[in-house]
Amino acid sequence: MEQARKIEKVYGYPSLLADKKTHFCPGCSHGILSKVISEVIAEMGLRESAIGVYGVGCAVLMYDYLKMRGAAAFPGGAAGVASGLKQGFQDKLIFTYQGEGDIIYDVSALLGAAMRGEKITVICENNFNMGISGGALSPTTPVGISTTSAPSGREVMKHGFPIRIAELLAGMKGVSYLARGSTHSPGAVKKVKSMIRKAFTMQMYGTGMGFIEIIGMCPTNMHLPPIEAAQRVREILEELPTGELK
Amino acid sequence: MAYMKGAEIIGESILQLGVEKVYGFPHPPVSELHEYLAKKEVFLPALSLREAASTSLGLSLAGKRTFIITSGTNIHDVQEAVSYAMSFEIPLSIIHVGRSLPGLGNPYPYQGDFDILTGGDFPPLVFSPASLEEIPLLLGKMVALAEKCRVPSVFYIDSALFHMTGDIDVKVMAEPRVWGFADKDVEYFTSVHLDVAVMEKKMFSLIEKFNKIQAEALCESYKMEDAEYAICAYGICGYIAKNLVDLFRASKKKTGLLRPVTLSPFVNLKERMQGMKKIFVIEMSNGQLTGHMKQYLVNMEIIPYCTYGGLLPEQENLFKFIEESL
Numbered sequence: 001m002e003q004a005r006k007i008e009k010v011y012g013y014p015s016l017l018a019d020k021k022t023h024f025c026p027g028c029s030h031g032i033l034s035k036v037i038s039e040v041i042a043e044m045g046l047r048e049s050a051i052g053v054y055g056v057g058c059a060v061l062m063y064d065y066l067k068m069r070g071a072a073a074f075p076g077g078a079a080g081v082a083s084g085l086k087q088g089f090q091d092k093l094i095f096t097y098q099g100e101g102d103i104i105y106d107v108s109a110l111l112g113a114a115m116r117g118e119k120i121t122v123i124c125e126n127n128f129n130m131g132i133s134g135g136a137l138s139p140t141t142p143v144g145i146s147t148t149s150a151p152s153g154r155e156v157m158k159h160g161f162p163i164r165i166a167e168l169l170a171g172m173k174g175v176s177y178l179a180r181g182s183t184h185s186p187g188a189v190k191k192v193k194s195m196i197r198k199a200f201t202m203q204m205y206g207t208g209m210g211f212i213e214i215i216g217m218c219p220t221n222m223h224l225p226p227i228e229a230a231q232r233v234r235e236i237l238e239e240l241p242t243g244e245l246k
Numbered sequence: 247m248a249y250m251k252g253a254e255i256i257g258e259s260i261l262q263l264g265v266e267k268v269y270g271f272p273h274p275p276v277s278e279l280h281e282y283l284a285k286k287e288v289f290l291p292a293l294s295l296r297e298a299a300s301t302s303l304g305l306s307l308a309g310k311r312t313f314i315i316t317s318g319t320n321i322h323d324v325q326e327a328v329s330y331a332m333s334f335e336i337p338l339s340i341i342h343v344g345r346s347l348p349g350l351g352n353p354y355p356y357q358g359d360f361d362i363l364t365g366g367d368f369p370p371l372v373f374s375p376a377s378l379e380e381i382p383l384l385l386g387k388m389v390a391l392a393e394k395c396r397v398p399s400v401f402y403i404d405s406a407l408f409h410m411t412g413d414i415d416v417k418v419m420a421e422p423r424v425w426g427f428a429d430k431d432v433e434y435f436t437s438v439h440l441d442v443a444v445m446e447k448k449m450f451s452l453i454e455k456f457n458k459i460q461a462e463a464l465c466e467s468y469k470m471e472d473a474e475y476a477i478c479a480y481g482i483c484g485y486i487a488k489n490l491v492d493l494f495r496a497s498k499k500k501t502g503l504l505r506p507v508t509l510s511p512f513v514n515l516k517e518r519m520q521g522m523k524k525i526f527v528i529e530m531s532n533g534q535l536t537g538h539m540k541q542y543l544v545n546m547e548i549i550p551y552c553t554y555g556g557l558l559p560e561q562e563n564l565f566k567f568i569e570e571s572l
Contacts, residue, residue: 051427053304060436060438061438063434063436064434069427069432069433069434070433070434070435070436071307071334071434071435071436072434072435072436072437072438073300073303073330074300074303074326074327074329074330075326076296076300077296077297077299077300077303077326077327078300079300080292080296080297080298080299080300080301080303080304081300081301081303081304081307082304083300083301083304084267084269084300084301084302084303084304084305084306084307084308084310084312085304085305085307085308085427086304087267087290087301087304087305087308087310088304088305088307088308088309088310089308089427106294106296106297106300108292108293108294108296108297109293109296109297109300109301111293112291112292112293112294112297112301115291115293116290116291
């Protein structure tokens with residue numbers, strides 16, 4: 001007698017990711033991360049509890065792709081809005097999703113949340129340029145990298161040194177989880193997923209603030225095909241430590 | 247009854263309104279209000295007023311009452327949050343203390359933010375008290391209206407009233423309502439509408455709401471029934487002007503006072519000022535209220551009396567000034 005085949009679904013379209021065309025460019029890390037965040041929240045069964053706060057820039061329409069409650073904050077204000085939301089909803093999962101340009105626009109919101117140890121998770125996608133502004137120099141653009149507002153590349157004497165966002169928070173006692181991940185390879189994305197899961201878990205257990213900086217690709221503004229953009233990110237990462245910093 | 251400062255009356259009113267958290271950044275002259283709230287475990291430190299504005303926006307999104315406390319040019323730090331609250335259609339209340347401008351200026355009384363607070367397509371509600379007794383009453387009314395209409399609101403008080411003391415019985419109430427994520431029907435809040443038709447629809451809906459809000463304008467009309475000369479003033483200037491009306495009435499001059507209690511929405515001036523021979527405007531700014539009135543009362547004689555630099559208008563000087571012009 002022929003043995004009955006057992007068919008088990010092992011992978012599918014994430015249930016919390018809207019099945020629609022996004023405005024993200026091909027190869028953009030925002031697309032990857034919207035999928036990763038939606039997967040983590042679905043796997044943790046936190047859909048009803050989650051509220052995302054999205055910064056300005058390419059991330060501003062994230063509420064339209066993640067099928068959960070969300071709010072769009074004003075420039076730099078997402079961590080503050082998330083802090084207020086958490087004070088109002090202490091049992092909910094409150095996270096922000098912001099680009100590096102947005103987060104640096106007003107670090108007082110980020111540092112204030114870190115100072116008070118607000119029980120929120122801040123996810124910062126750092127793709128080294130202001131994507132929605134057509135690829136302008138961002139506070140984190142590495143030295144030598146060309147952007148629309150620094151066409152000959154970042155020069156230290158002219159544009160200053162790039163800011164390392166995760167390191168800004170390293171000395172702050174209110175931050176209980178600090179990590180830097182990347183999206184340049186499937187393995188790196190897997191690590192990012194576990195970082196997000198850990199930060200969300202720690203938030204739900206009531207430890208302090210969690211911050212994850214995720215290095216992303218912006219092939220359009222890097223003027224590179226997605227695979228080469230990923231290679232460029234890999235090169236940049238040689239000077240930026242990844243993994244759990246705290 | 248308790249002997250309290252304006253700042254303490256505001257603090258006590260905030261507590262009675264059920265506010266549990268207020269984020270703020272201490273600076274003169276508002277630190278006394280922070281201190282009052284801190285004693286009651288309600289105050290939380292922010293690193294800037296911009297941060298306080300974002301955390302307050304978050305609290306309001308969670309359906310919680312809160313206040314942002316600003317003075318002088320700090321109002322600019324919170325205007326982005328006000329604009330977002332307007333777009334999200336949630337209440338967001340601000341206590342704004344008028345201090346002398348421009349720049350840091352000084353902590354003495356001034357009313358130089360009238361145009362900033364009441365300008366633009368969709369200004370917040372702006373309430374302005376003229377006495378200590380009025381503070382709890384108007385604060386409760388403002389919060390109730392802001393929550394009913396789901397719009398931001400500003401309690402605009404000059405620093406003289408903020409520091410004045412008196413025996414006051416503070417009793418404030420505002421019916422609780424549901425908004426923000428506490429309203430289970432709302433999935434997300436955004437101000438981004440890339441589809442022009444959607445944005446236009448949103449604007450039309452806000453315009454309709456604002457037209458309705460016009461009917462909520464409040465003013466105090468004192469001895470205006472048979473007045474030939476009107477004095478128009480708000481805040482502490484309105485308090486000073488009321489005594490002035492009595493002085494003129496004692497010398498058989500038919501004067502009356504129109505004191506706008508809400509600066510936004512503003513009372514219908516054409517209706518109220520009909521038939522006046524002259525209108526005197528008393529304000530602590532470079533004619534901002536006067537300019538506003540001139541837009542609506544084109545053919546009427548409007549005479550401003552302005553003080554600057556933190557000086558209150560003095561009754562004796564005002565009396566002389568108006569008497570010479572009658």
